[in-house]
Amino acid sequence: MRVAIDTQPGGADPNEDWVAGTPTLAVVLDGLSTAGLDTGCRHGVPWYVANLGSQLVAALADVRAPLSAGLAYALEQVAALHPECDLRNPGTPSATVAILRERDDSLDHLVLADSPIVLEGTNGFTVLTDLRVDKVLPELRAEVEQHETHTTEHREALRRLVTAQRQTRNTPTGYWVAASDAEAAAHALVGTTPSRDVRAAAVLSDGASRLVTEYGMATWSEVFSTLRNGGPQELISSVRKVEATDPTGRRWPRYKSGDDAAVAFCQW
Numbered sequence: 001m002r003v004a005i006d007t008q009p010g011g012a013d014p015n016e017d018w019v020a021g022t023p024t025l026a027v028v029l030d031g032l033s034t035a036g037l038d039t040g041c042r043h044g045v046p047w048y049v050a051n052l053g054s055q056l057v058a059a060l061a062d063v064r065a066p067l068s069a070g071l072a073y074a075l076e077q078v079a080a081l082h083p084e085c086d087l088r089n090p091g092t093p094s095a096t097v098a099i100l101r102e103r104d105d106s107l108d109h110l111v112l113a114d115s116p117i118v119l120e121g122t123n124g125f126t127v128l129t130d131l132r133v134d135k136v137l138p139e140l141r142a143e144v145e146q147h148e149t150h151t152t153e154h155r156e157a158l159r160r161l162v163t164a165q166r167q168t169r170n171t172p173t174g175y176w177v178a179a180s181d182a183e184a185a186a187h188a189l190v191g192t193t194p195s196r197d198v199r200a201a202a203v204l205s206d207g208a209s210r211l212v213t214e215y216g217m218a219t220w221s222e223v224f225s226t227l228r229n230g231g232p233q234e235l236i237s238s239v240r241k242v243e244a245t246d247p248t249g250r251r252w253p254r255y256k257s258g259d260d261a262a263v264a265f266c267q268w
């Protein structure tokens with residue numbers, strides 16, 4: 001497997017996405033927004049995703065390890081790196097996880113929350129994703145989307161949403177993300193696809209996939225053409241060009257004008 005990667009922050013703040021590619025693995029993590037609220041952690045989201053990603057790559061070096069077991073192990077390792085922080089704080093740093101792994105003649109995948117893996121097959125595209133996060137708190141989400149970005153009303157609505165999300169995150173009635181408790185790994189969606197059915201694959205944070213799913217400004221076929229011709233960097237720059245036409249989120253209501261974006265493009 002050949003993996004090409006890139007990641008870019010969506011604005012002036014530090015990048016909270018993380019991406020890695022090895023000859024057998026493609027990993028994308030998307031750190032969840034803290035909306036400036038307390039996290040109980042002095043390290044921050046960029047530190048969290050960098051350490052979780054590194055631990056995942058180490059845990060999955062043995063291709064026989066099940067992906068969810070590798071994720072559980074990596075979560076424990078990262079929690080052990082900062083015992084002085086309040087890991088029970090509901091705002092503890094957290095992230096979505098998307099992993100694609102080549103093993104023998106198969107491709108294993110794991111998704112936890114909404115960073116999708118898109119497989120280009122001989123008969124079209126398959127999107128592997130976990131949209132449970134979209135099903136909770138619809139009223140508060142709608143409230144955020146009523147306001148243009150950069151307004152006080154938008155910022156306050158986002159804080160209300162994030163505060164409420166923290167109460168439902170990693171609970172049986174809510175949605176699951178990687179955070180301080182290894183139990184989340186058992187709730188990831190996993191599966192295996194025969195390699196012969198897949199021509200290429202893209203592992204994306206939603207900051208990149210939104211070009212298709214939110215903005216509707218490209219098809220998956222066009223995304224894969226861009227990836228083949230210009231690589232991950234070109235795909236992220238096309239997302240930014242689209243966002244620049246709607247800087248305050250009037251046409252496409254969203255949490256920020258540009259979200260951090262991460263891309264791993266896998267070819268054989």
Ligand SMILES: [Zn+2]
Binds near residue numbers: 041
């Ligand atoms: Zn910490």
